[in-house]
Structure formats: structure tokens, C-alpha cells
Amino acid sequence: MFRIIRFDLLLKYIALTTVVISMGIYALVQTYWLPDISLFKVITISSIVSTLLILFLLTSFISRKIWAVLAFFDESMFPDLNGTWEGEITLEDGKEISAKAVIRQSLLATQIDMHGETTKSITLETTPTIEQGQKKLYYVYRSTPKTPGWPAYNGSTLFDIRTIGSGKGKKYELSGHYYTDRKTIGRIRLTQVCKNSNNDVSFY
Incomplete structure (x- = not known):
């Protein structure tokens, strides 16, 4: 059965995006503010980032904007019927x-x-x-x-x-x-x- 989004790919992209964003935040904080910050803080940062990403995707306003952008490039996507x-x-x-x-x-x-x-x-x-x-x-x-x-x-x-x-x-x-x-x-x-x-x- 078709789904509007493939959840397996969504979870992979969220995991990958979380790691990239978390490492980027860690590098910025270590470079400009706290040079002695522990690498273990990345775990905390990752948790926060993944939570925010999921909340954004589940928020109708934000998800519809992302949906519209993706549909602009891929007309085969299921339409937004709201x-x-x-x-x-x-x-x-x-x-x-x-x-x-x-x-x-x-x-x-x-x-x-x-x-x-x-x-x-x-x-x-x-x-x-x-x-x-x-x-x-x-x-x-x-x-x-x-x-x-x-x-x-x-x-x-x-x-x-x-x-x-x-x-x-x-x-x-x-x-x-x-x-x-x-x-x-x-x-x-x-x-x-x-x-x-x-x-x-x-x-x-």
C-alpha cells in the first residue's frame, strides 16, 4: 500500500541529519565558546536535534511547506489535499x-x-x-x-x-x-x- 512518505527513508534521513547537525553544533561551540566541551555532549545535542526535527515534521504548517517544495520538483508525489x-x-x-x-x-x-x-x-x-x-x-x-x-x-x-x-x-x-x-x-x-x-x- 502506498504511503505519502516512506517511513524507512524518513528515519534514515532524520538519523543522518541529526548526526550532521549535532557535529556541526559541537564544532561551533568548541571553536568559539567552550573549547573544553566534552564529546559526550554530542549525545545531548543529538537528542535535542532529533526531537526538534520530529516536531517540525509533525507540525502541519512546516510539513506542508516541505511537502510543497518536494512536490514542485517531483510531480509524482501525492498531492496536499488540505x-x-x-x-x-x-x-x-x-x-x-x-x-x-x-x-x-x-x-x-x-x-x-x-x-x-x-x-x-x-x-x-x-x-x-x-x-x-x-x-x-x-x-x-x-x-x-x-x-x-x-x-x-x-x-x-x-x-x-x-x-x-x-x-x-x-x-x-x-x-x-x-x-x-x-x-x-x-x-x-x-x-x-x-x-x-x-x-x-x-x-x-
């Missing part, structure tokens, strides 16, 4: 219902909060994948109907990810068929309207 989305849900009988969603994505997880006029959904599982060069997103969710007394139900969707426009006007579109444990099917289409993941998209 933001607010709008579109529609097409029911089995052809009726269309307006839908909105907020996607919060990091290097480790993807969460989708989707709201329709009659229901709202929470994420149970999401998995980014690339199949034969096509970027896709597996999405498993639990929906709660607006009507009191109607039971919640689970569903799943395999989103195809398309790029619309280019340059600063580039946006993404998600589309795919959904299937639920109520034996219903349909289609969902969402278009990214902005990069802000903090908007309120609820209908009720």
Missing part, C-alpha cells in the same frame, strides 16, 4: 444533494469531515494510494442522518484525484462512487475551493 471542498452527492435515483467537506491532511494521516443537506459524516479510515500512476484516496466513513431516529450507517468511497487548472489557479477534484451498508450506492464529487482547513461547512 482545504475546504464543495460539490454534490448524486443519489441512486439521480437526485443531487449539495455537499461540503473539510480535509485535514498531514504526512501521517488524512481526515475528512463531510456534510450534506441531510447527513454528516466522520472519518473511520483514509488511505492515500497510487494505482498504475493514478492518485486515489480510499475513504471509509460513518454517516449520521439529520432526521432524528434514523440510524447511522457506514460507507466507503474510492476517490479519483484530478487536477484542475495550473499555476496559482490549480485546484483538485475528488470523485468516486460510494457504497453503504444500507445497500445504497451513488456518486460523490468535490472540488477544492480554498486551502483553509478551518472553515465551518456544516448545514445543520
Whole structure:
């Protein structure tokens, strides 16, 4: 299964970067401030550096900046889907219902909060994948109907990810068929309207 990042390579790069930065800090401190500093201090410096690197990578703001730079040079990377989305849900009988969603994505997880006029959904599982060069997103969710007394139900969707426009006007579109444990099917289409993941998209 595809991952946004390869954790084996990430750990190797963090270890290597930690050693290089720690030795550099040790050399600077020994040269300019404390010539008698013990080499064992490198262990302490390494711990601090590795902790800071991990915190930076797990911070959404910083990781997204690194992500954007890497994606600029490598278009095959999985896209950053963070933001607010709008579109529609097409029911089995052809009726269309307006839908909105907020996607919060990091290097480790993807969460989708989707709201329709009659229901709202929470994420149970999401998995980014690339199949034969096509970027896709597996999405498993639990929906709660607006009507009191109607039971919640689970569903799943395999989103195809398309790029619309280019340059600063580039946006993404998600589309795919959904299937639920109520034996219903349909289609969902969402278009990214902005990069802000903090908007309120609820209908009720």
C-alpha cells in the first residue's frame, strides 16, 4: 500500500541529519565558546536535534511547506489535499444533494469531515494510494442522518484525484462512487475551493 512518505527513508534521513547537525553544533561551540566541551555532549545535542526535527515534521504548517517544495520538483508525489471542498452527492435515483467537506491532511494521516443537506459524516479510515500512476484516496466513513431516529450507517468511497487548472489557479477534484451498508450506492464529487482547513461547512 502506498504511503505519502516512506517511513524507512524518513528515519534514515532524520538519523543522518541529526548526526550532521549535532557535529556541526559541537564544532561551533568548541571553536568559539567552550573549547573544553566534552564529546559526550554530542549525545545531548543529538537528542535535542532529533526531537526538534520530529516536531517540525509533525507540525502541519512546516510539513506542508516541505511537502510543497518536494512536490514542485517531483510531480509524482501525492498531492496536499488540505482545504475546504464543495460539490454534490448524486443519489441512486439521480437526485443531487449539495455537499461540503473539510480535509485535514498531514504526512501521517488524512481526515475528512463531510456534510450534506441531510447527513454528516466522520472519518473511520483514509488511505492515500497510487494505482498504475493514478492518485486515489480510499475513504471509509460513518454517516449520521439529520432526521432524528434514523440510524447511522457506514460507507466507503474510492476517490479519483484530478487536477484542475495550473499555476496559482490549480485546484483538485475528488470523485468516486460510494457504497453503504444500507445497500445504497451513488456518486460523490468535490472540488477544492480554498486551502483553509478551518472553515465551518456544516448545514445543520
